[in-house]
Amino acid sequence: MAVFKNWAETQSVWELFKDNAELYFGDSKDVSLAWNGSVLEILPVADDTGYVAIGNGALNMDLVSYGTTGANYVQVDAGLNYLSLVNFGLYAPNLATSAAQAGIIYYTAGDNILRISK
Numbered sequence: 001m002a003v004f005k006n007w008a009e010t011q012s013v014w015e016l017f018k019d020n021a022e023l024y025f026g027d028s029k030d031v032s033l034a035w036n037g038s039v040l041e042i043l044p045v046a047d048d049t050g051y052v053a054i055g056n057g058a059l060n061m062d063l064v065s066y067g068t069t070g071a072n073y074v075q076v077d078a079g080l081n082y083l084s085l086v087n088f089g090l091y092a093p094n095l096a097t098s099a100a101q102a103g104i105i106y107y108t109a110g111d112n113i114l115r116i117s118k
Helices: none
Strands: 022-025 031-035 040-044 063-066 073-077 082-086 104-106 114-116
Antiparallel strands (some): 022 031, 104 114
């Protein structure tokens, strides 16, 4: 059974935060979460500090982002260890024109189909 520490106490089933309201985490407001009406921002107090983790290596979740329909999506599957682009193209405008120059290596064996390296 999980034990939870440092949870905020709420007095209702849900809370409403209007546009441009910010939530802060950490003793020094280390991270903020804000919605401005069209963009959800997660910002650190200092540039290039920390990261957003989904899961911890033992307890993990998949991540799915949908395109214009439910048939178009990008999925990171934690259980199967793969990245899936379903009805999505791979667009990398800053890569060189030659696959060899860009560091793109194609595989046909095993589960590796495409690897991009610098």
